Amino acid sequence: MEKPSRRSGGSVTIQDVARTAGVSAMTVSRVVNGGANVRQSTRDSVLAAIERLNYSPNSAARSLAAGEAAQIGLLYANPSMAYLSNFLIGALEGARKVGCHLVLEPCEGDGPDEQAEAARRFASTPVQG
Incomplete structure (x- = not known):
């Protein structure tokens, strides 16, 4: 398993997944949120990185990004x-x-x-x- 970024305090971040999959954080976001415009091979690569790193989206960060406060x-x-x-x-x-x-x-x-x-x-x- 690859090391998570130092800034994350030990948690795997979307940037860690992007780096592992060789894609942008936006592409990881599209895959995690079920968005379109992602090739199947890219989607598979991101999903493999998510599984390998045991990534779990941060619900608080998602709420902030969506302009909502949970x-x-x-x-x-x-x-x-x-x-x-x-x-x-x-x-x-x-x-x-x-x-x-x-x-x-x-x-x-x-x-x-x-x-x-x-x-x-x-x-x-x-x-x-």
């Missing part, structure tokens, strides 16, 4: 520090695995009015990455 909103109401610590660690790990940003908003009360207000605050807050 986000998960989380409202929480339990103020217990032990609960909150374990809950947030699990939520952060889960969001990271799927390439999303986790956005938190505390819900100060248990009543439906307080929950609705927390949901409104969350929906109106733009996330900057």
Whole structure:
């Protein structure tokens, strides 16, 4: 297996696949996204490089490239520090695995009015990455 680029922090990048297949990153992108205008022999070469390097597209990067921000909103109401610590660690790990940003908003009360207000605050807050 070829070494990934140093800039990627150990992850295989689209540039690594392109270099291995002898094509441009745009061609790799077309193959990964099922685009047209790629010769079958080139497509086969890119797919072989993807398999050899065990490449997996970065969903966060794909969202950014598409102009979308993949986000998960989380409202929480339990103020217990032990609960909150374990809950947030699990939520952060889960969001990271799927390439999303986790956005938190505390819900100060248990009543439906307080929950609705927390949901409104969350929906109106733009996330900057």
